[in-house]
Amino acid sequence: MTMWTAVLIAAIVCVALKTIGYLIPPKWVEAPRPMRIADLLTVALLAALVAVQTLGQGQAIVVDARVPAILVAAGLLLLRAPFLVVVVAAALVAALLRLWGWAA
Amino acid sequence: MSSAPLFDDAHSAGEARRAVREALGVALATSAYGISFGALAVASGLDVWQTCVLSLVMFTGGSQFAFAGIIGAGGLAAAGSAIASAALLGVRNVAYGMRMSPVIEPGFWRRAAAAQFTIDESTAVSLAQTTPRARTLGFWVTGIGIYIGWNLSTLAGALLGDVLGDPRAYGLDAAAAAAFLALLWPRLRARQPIVVGIAAAVIATILTPVLMPGMPVIIAAVVAIVVGWTNWLGARDGAQPGGEPDDVAEREGLP
Numbered sequence: 001m002t003m004w005t006a007v008l009i010a011a012i013v014c015v016a017l018k019t020i021g022y023l024i025p026p027k028w029v030e031a032p033r034p035m036r037i038a039d040l041l042t043v044a045l046l047a048a049l050v051a052v053q054t055l056g057q058g059q060a061i062v063v064d065a066r067v068p069a070i071l072v073a074a075g076l077l078l079l080r081a082p083f084l085v086v087v088v089a090a091a092l093v094a095a096l097l098r099l100w101g102w103a104a
Numbered sequence: 105m106s107s108a109p110l111f112d113d114a115h116s117a118g119e120a121r122r123a124v125r126e127a128l129g130v131a132l133a134t135s136a137y138g139i140s141f142g143a144l145a146v147a148s149g150l151d152v153w154q155t156c157v158l159s160l161v162m163f164t165g166g167s168q169f170a171f172a173g174i175i176g177a178g179g180l181a182a183a184g185s186a187i188a189s190a191a192l193l194g195v196r197n198v199a200y201g202m203r204m205s206p207v208i209e210p211g212f213w214r215r216a217a218a219a220q221f222t223i224d225e226s227t228a229v230s231l232a233q234t235t236p237r238a239r240t241l242g243f244w245v246t247g248i249g250i251y252i253g254w255n256l257s258t259l260a261g262a263l264l265g266d267v268l269g270d271p272r273a274y275g276l277d278a279a280a281a282a283a284f285l286a287l288l289w290p291r292l293r294a295r296q297p298i299v300v301g302i303a304a305a306v307i308a309t310i311l312t313p314v315l316m317p318g319m320p321v322i323i324a325a326v327v328a329i330v331v332g333w334t335n336w337l338g339a340r341d342g343a344q345p346g347g348e349p350d351d352v353a354e355r356e357g358l359p
Contacts, residue, residue, distance in 0.1 A: 002180075006183035008161075010171050010191065011161035014191065017191065017195060018200075018219045021201015024201075024205075033333065037332030039332070040327075042166070042195075043288065043304070044303075044327050045166075045193050046193075052308050052320060053173055056177060059316070066277055070285060073281070073282035073286065087279045087283050091279035094272075
């Protein structure tokens, strides 16, 4: 598979999912179970991505500058900081710790 | 009659104006994050055009970040997991489409376009309005506004990422983790999602050394299916009849 194939398949699948919602009979909206699973699926995937993106390096688990960065991000989210502020602050913390040689 | 304000023309026009104003505000704020997506995607090994195609066609931020993140960790070998993660994160758009379907006017092309603009923010702004006209306007202005802004800022971010060099020196790997956390945060308002989130994070971490990159994330998603199916730790099904659904679209999330 080339990168272009992967990009196009993923993009088309996501467009198809958006379209399906308009084709499903509206009364299904009332069914709580599929709605609940769709909701929790989003939570589980995002939480797993946070963990892997913070601690993973290929197949290794490493603790480096990303850990203090994500803690700062969590603190800013607690203070209701906007998305862009949180992301930029995390990048800044990791970049500075690496620049000063305090963390890998 | 004063008891029927929704049918009053002046009130209705005010509602519509308010919807447009709200939509433009949300569109402007959300579009700015496209910069971070563009820079992160290029740092993950996608080229500028592939990054732009993701924003033009996929156009759903959580899935876009997930795809780029997993490609960044596992390269092309993890493409299958990257596609699956993007698709699973896109499942919530099915629920949004079902809710927006009655709001959108008939006509094949109009509804096909609406499907592409169906994201967290357009759904949230629309459903927050009280009159049918304001709901329709809120959806279109938010969706089209973010589509234009998100794609322009993606291109800007991708071009910026292209000249930056080593992404780690700029903390872009930490920025990706923070982006996922910021997307997750507003969804952690009850015990059930918090428990699912922690369990998924622990499982993904434990599985990372033993599986190829991308797979731990997919397997962690099984937690959601098990807990969602059994409704363990959840509110009773009848607790919110016809009220706000569990998966309320986030105005502060990503497209």
